[in-house]
Amino acid sequence: MSRPANPLSPDALLEGLLSSPFGRSLAKQLGLPEGPRLRRGSGLPTGPVAYDALGEAAREDAPVLAALVRLGVSTIRPLHDEPATRTADPDHGPQPPAYDAPLGGVVLDLTGVRSVAVLESVRAVLRPAVRGLEACGRVILVGPVVEEVEGFEAKAVARGLDGLVRSLGKEVRGGATANLVRLAADAGADDLASTLDFLLSGRSAYVSGQAWLVGRRRSAAERPESRRIVVVTGAARGIGAEIARTFHRVGATVVAVDVPRSGEALGAVANEVQGTALQLDITAPDAGHRIAEHVAERYGEDARIQAIAHNAGITRDRMLANMDEKRWAQVLDVNLAAQLRLNAVLLDPTLPGGYAEDVHIVASASTSGIAGNRGQTNYATSKAGVIGIVLALREAYADRPLTVNAVAPGFIETDMTAAIPFVQKEMFRRMNSLHQGGRPIDVAETIVYLADPATSGVNGQVIRVCGQAIVGA
Numbered sequence: 001m002s003r004p005a006n007p008l009s010p011d012a013l014l015e016g017l018l019s020s021p022f023g024r025s026l027a028k029q030l031g032l033p034e035g036p037r038l039r040r041g042s043g044l045p046t047g048p049v050a051y052d053a054l055g056e057a058a059r060e061d062a063p064v065l066a067a068l069v070r071l072g073v074s075t076i077r078p079l080h081d082e083p084a085t086r087t088a089d090p091d092h093g094p095q096p097p098a099y100d101a102p103l104g105g106v107v108l109d110l111t112g113v114r115s116v117a118v119l120e121s122v123r124a125v126l127r128p129a130v131r132g133l134e135a136c137g138r139v140i141l142v143g144p145v146v147e148e149v150e151g152f153e154a155k156a157v158a159r160g161l162d163g164l165v166r167s168l169g170k171e172v173r174g175g176a177t178a179n180l181v182r183l184a185a186d187a188g189a190d191d192l193a194s195t196l197d198f199l200l201s202g203r204s205a206y207v208s209g210q211a212w213l214v215g216r217r218r219s220a221a222e223r224p225e226s227r228r229i230v231v232v233t234g235a236a237r238g239i240g241a242e243i244a245r246t247f248h249r250v251g252a253t254v255v256a257v258d259v260p261r262s263g264e265a266l267g268a269v270a271n272e273v274q275g276t277a278l279q280l281d282i283t284a285p286d287a288g289h290r291i292a293e294h295v296a297e298r299y300g301e302d303a304r305i306q307a308i309a310h311n312a313g314i315t316r317d318r319m320l321a322n323m324d325e326k327r328w329a330q331v332l333d334v335n336l337a338a339q340l341r342l343n344a345v346l347l348d349p350t351l352p353g354g355y356a357e358d359v360h361i362v363a364s365a366s367t368s369g370i371a372g373n374r375g376q377t378n379y380a381t382s383k384a385g386v387i388g389i390v391l392a393l394r395e396a397y398a399d400r401p402l403t404v405n406a407v408a409p410g411f412i413e414t415d416m417t418a419a420i421p422f423v424q425k426e427m428f429r430r431m432n433s434l435h436q437g438g439r440p441i442d443v444a445e446t447i448v449y450l451a452d453p454a455t456s457g458v459n460g461q462v463i464r465v466c467g468q469a470i471v472g473a
């Protein structure tokens, strides 16, 4: 595994230069946009949130509004851009109506949209709203599930929202994001609330241009957070350490797993989060049983794993023309085969210390596994395979109240990415809608959101945490 670059290396010196005031001004002149400071943490937007329900088949239970009320978000009626509401501007022609104060966000219930004609109302609301967004404001569209609506036009329009939100993600500025939630017809406010909370808060800082489905919660079991046992693999550093900290922040009991050679760093993380450390190479044939034994020994025979973050992963990059069997096998074994073996063992509901009946499994994929990446045939195969695991488990365990989802991080600032040559790294950082690399906390927050029992209506989904990277967007 790669280590941070030597501070005197040409790469590190170039990086230092470009982060200096002179370098930043040079980068600007070269047309390399610098990213805004993102709003992170659990806080909601400061400005008001504009809300409306549009479309001819609006649901009587108004699930989106009810979820906002549950979250304590007060809403205002949005302005509409129509010829009659525009004001004259001698220099720039008629201007859309403007909000008096910056908007924290706009949340539109579009679950009732069935016709192309209604899309005009969507535009009319969004135009003033995106102009009026505060820094790091939010655009959240809640649409129908394509497969659930009847008729060619309704299906086409439901699908069209995808293109709208992905383009809007690329247009909004100042750290704002745009995302689409597809709400199942049988899901309600209680199923949606945790997702709206995640999207409005700074926990979703680096998630933009994404669409995922929220259905009915598969498990209503409420367990005191302190009794939730969560396993994090690859927890000694990078994203894994941050996942452990974030689970600890929400009150879960963390079992931190990493290779024995990282024992000291792993122990430090486990101590910090008041959890337990398990030194284990997840590729060991008995790794699943070792995890279960650890959980049963430390937390009792009846203890079960309520959530797991399959985060451990490695890269061994080479063009395929130069790829030997060792690099190929190492990556596939750690990133893919080990995860398959762990799940196969731990999914046995009778195994002391195994997965709970309603476990939340969250796997770390990668944008490389979606879009492909030069020099990463082994890695991209393994990460696309991880998405395959998610889809296969969802199907196989449709009758068990567990959830299985994946995050697909883009460029995240960790030791893994520190070794990428500087120019390439700068390109990865800038070539996304938020014009910066993500932080481990961005991935950790998304994983903890997916592992939350309140989010158990989200199943079989892949959420990219990539700032809407241009690669494969």
Ligand code: NAP
Pocket (backbone or CB within 6 Å): 001, 233, 234, 235, 236, 237, 238, 239, 240, 257, 258, 259, 261, 262, 280, 281, 282, 283, 310, 311, 312, 313, 314, 334, 364, 365, 366, 367, 408, 409, 410, 411, 412, 413, 414, 415, 416, 417
């Ligand atoms: P990282 O800094 O290299 O940390 C990964 C951790 O996993 C390390 O502590 C590593 O230990 C451990 N690990 C490796 N092999 C293991 C094994 N066989 N058993 C147990 N632990 C093992 O990586 P990261 O950047 O935090 O990435 C975390 C995950 O996110 C990975 O799955 C990665 O593929 C994925 N991801 C990262 C990015 C990014 O930009 N950083 C982007 C997309 C996806 P050693 O270092 O000692 O081997």
